[in-house]
Amino acid sequence: MVQKNKLQYIILGLLSEHELTGYDIAKAFTADIGEFWNANHSQIYPLLKRLETAGLITHQLSITGEKLEKKVYSLTAAGQAQLQEWLHEPTTELTASKDEFILKLYFIQDAHDPSLQPMLTEQLLLHQAKLVHLQKQMTRKFADKASQLANYGHYLILQHAIDREQGYADWLTATLKNVD
Amino acid sequence: MVQKNKLQYIILGLLSEHELTGYDIAKAFTADIGEFWNANHSQIYPLLKRLETAGLITHQLSITGEKLEKKVYSLTAAGQAQLQEWLHEPTTELTASKDEFILKLYFIQDAHDPSLQPMLTEQLLLHQAKLVHLQKQMTRKFADKASQLANYGHYLILQHAIDREQGYADWLTATLKNVD
DNA sequence: TTAAAACATGTAATTAAATACACGTTTAAG
DNA sequence: CTTAAACGTGTATTTAATTACATGTTTTAA
Structure with missing residues (x-):
């Protein structure tokens, strides 16, 4: 198939x-x-x-x-x-996530490029905002254990989205510390 | 523009x-x-x-x-x-990462669905393999601080890819614990 | 009461992307 | 020495996706 x-x-x-x-x-x-x-x-x-x-x-x-x-x-x-x-069916393809910001970053060779810091800060704000939004969804939709189990898949992927944004934000924060 | x-x-x-x-x-x-x-x-x-x-x-x-x-x-x-x-230019669009596995998961409503555990395990193996691959790249390309600074953007995004895979694997592992 | 937002469904045109077709050269390994 | 893998460049076809065009209804808030 x-x-x-x-x-x-x-x-x-x-x-x-x-x-x-x-x-x-x-x-x-x-x-x-x-x-x-x-x-x-x-x-x-x-x-x-x-x-x-x-x-x-x-x-x-x-x-x-x-x-x-x-x-x-x-x-x-x-x-x-x-x-x-x-x-x-097994899911064996890991599709590349098309991340434009990451691509831009790739082309900044110089660790002391002055545009690095504002770029990272801008992205951090974006991802933090998204994180807050996702967390609100989580408390709104899955406050109690019962609602989590009622729609388990949805709960799982929302948790994953939160983890992902948190990880992204963490990486940006850590990178920002090394930049200046 | x-x-x-x-x-x-x-x-x-x-x-x-x-x-x-x-x-x-x-x-x-x-x-x-x-x-x-x-x-x-x-x-x-x-x-x-x-x-x-x-x-x-x-x-x-x-x-x-x-x-x-x-x-x-x-x-x-x-x-x-x-x-x-x-x-x-500011990068304001956060493109959705097209993740087929996550979509499948979304449609598994029942927390005790027997296919959940093998699905999660399969993905965990995939992402762990990818993680190992990325970590090898990291040690091969950016062993010392000098090489990191020489191609900073590349170093950063490789680190991000590693973090992302690690986060994905962690989430899968945590989810697997709750499943059985 | 009226205007804007949301509901509701479609098609057309364009662009991006994937797959397949097509051909030839060079290098490295057996 | 020979063959497979890698190098190298293209086009054609098909499918996926975006943007724009097009139209009308219902609901909600001012």
Whole structure:
């Protein structure tokens, strides 16, 4: 089984939890999973159609208010099977994280380059802000043990995102100390 | 200045250190910067042409052996300027790192899912192997303080890659403890 | 009550990226 | 000496992803 086009599996995965509209799916990327994957609606809507013709999902129309039509998508048995297949395949590729700042840093050869310090400080602020944001999410969504176990995967990856940002911030802080 | 197409800046950056062939540039992605960006030669060669017509780089032919022609590229003043401009622009976008494993994890709701433990173990092995590889690079390339300072940016990002892998492995280990 | 924000769904066009095709040379190891 | 690996440069095709275009409804806050 050649498993490419990860987005399709993300959609299947999201639909395995709740039924969702395309709009809902697009929102999911600005929220939690946005830390680990991105997609915008112009990619999502056509893919939903393709997944439906492939028999992996179906939709039913729902009217909000007077005439606003929503397509509420849900998984079919085939879709559920496809999702499980993906989930249980080994994940051997470690995709390179595209980090523009790191690249810039790579091209600063001189340890005493005056732009080094402001660059690092700027990034530190960014990552600290993100860290705070993620920590707020954590307390809001997973305050008690019960809620952690109820949606364990989500809890785990949020923890990982926090760890990652903390690690990034720590590295920046340590580097800043050596710079001046 | 709209700075998109990061690859062009990576090429400019690489050329600011040494003159290089397209082949050399492609190799750079399998080595050090491959941790933070990827590109293959079919993307690189056409871009080199575009950068040359834009006046940012030039090349001179070099013959290896009897007839193997290499195009050795180097930065022009305009290219150097363009690179500096990019380097000194603020880097405000934190690109989502596309991590397929994390996504799979997200869709495992049940904390007692039997596939959780093997999945985590598999990833741990992967990241530990990568960590060892990076640490070897570090001792090989930056054993002494002098070599660290000589190519400071490179040293920094290698350290960051190590920290990142260590953090990833730590998180996996901690998660594994809570799983069984 | 009205305007802005959020909801909702699509297509078109462009650019980035990956994969495959295609060809030839040089070097190093057996 | 021969062959495999590495060196070296390109194009073509396909797929993924982004940005822009396009349109309309509902809800919420001023």
